Amino acid sequence: MTDFTVHADIGTDRFGLPAPYDIVILSRYRPALQCGRMLRSMDPTLKIAWARDVRALEALSRRVVSDAKLIGFSTSVIVPGRLLPRFGGGAFNFHPGPPEFPGNHPSAFAVYADAPQFGVTFHRMIEAVDAGEILDCHRFPAASYRTAQELAAETFARLVDLFTANARNLARRGFTPQGCGEIWSGKKGTTARANAMRLLTGPLDDTELDRRIRSFQWIFSPADGYRPSTVQDSSDSSSS
Numbered sequence: 001m002t003d004f005t006v007h008a009d010i011g012t013d014r015f016g017l018p019a020p021y022d023i024v025i026l027s028r029y030r031p032a033l034q035c036g037r038m039l040r041s042m043d044p045t046l047k048i049a050w051a052r053d054v055r056a057l058e059a060l061s062r063r064v065v066s067d068a069k070l071i072g073f074s075t076s077v078i079v080p081g082r083l084l085p086r087f088g089g090g091a092f093n094f095h096p097g098p099p100e101f102p103g104n105h106p107s108a109f110a111v112y113a114d115a116p117q118f119g120v121t122f123h124r125m126i127e128a129v130d131a132g133e134i135l136d137c138h139r140f141p142a143a144s145y146r147t148a149q150e151l152a153a154e155t156f157a158r159l160v161d162l163f164t165a166n167a168r169n170l171a172r173r174g175f176t177p178q179g180c181g182e183i184w185s186g187k188k189g190t191t192a193r194a195n196a197m198r199l200l201t202g203p204l205d206d207t208e209l210d211r212r213i214r215s216f217q218w219i220f221s222p223a224d225g226y227r228p229s230t231v232q233d234s235s236d237s238s239s240s
Helices: 029-042 056-062 081-086 106-113 148-171 192-198 208-216
Strands: 005-007 012-014 021-026 048-051 066-075 090-095 117-123 134-141
Touching: 005 048, 005 134, 021 056, 021 134, 029 066, 029 148, 048 056, 048 134, 066 148, 090 148, 106 117, 106 148, 106 192, 117 148, 134 148, 148 208, 192 208
Parallel strands: 021 048, 021 066, 066 090
Antiparallel strands: 005 012, 090 117, 117 134
């Protein structure tokens, strides 16, 4: 069976089964494919669709069963609150950071803070970013990762492990996950905060310069023609 087939009228791809859908996965293509295959291996009758952005999610949310689930996986897409009630089975997110680092660029802010540990978080999705009830959380030592890219790569592997640990329950129709008692803390990461750390507005000593480059990848001065909107991260920009 083909895992995804083109569904041009809504600008997205889907697994090879017709609507209505039981699960919509909000992510990039390859992670969605990996997650979808895992869920389908546990229940081959599941109809699973993939959305990469709000436009596709809006269209797919009109073509789901009443108890459908929405699952975000390492996505930077912020789901509009008006869409969440369309998923009667719940909306969930796998965040590539621990509760102490909500929002965007969690790996970057963790490296900058010299965080001794890091982690990944499975939580309910609500309108506010990274604020829903935490359902599961795995932590791991982080001191050996010198750059945000290194930490983000390890974090992605850990996020897959967290998804695997919860996939069987997510594949179950009518199952409602329970909170694990963890709570969100720490300042929420944003692209604006990350860009502010990249902008050189005065002298920095060698230690601080190295710390910022390891954390945020680039440093610019106003003379460089810095444009925050053009700065894109390769692997560390999740928030939902």
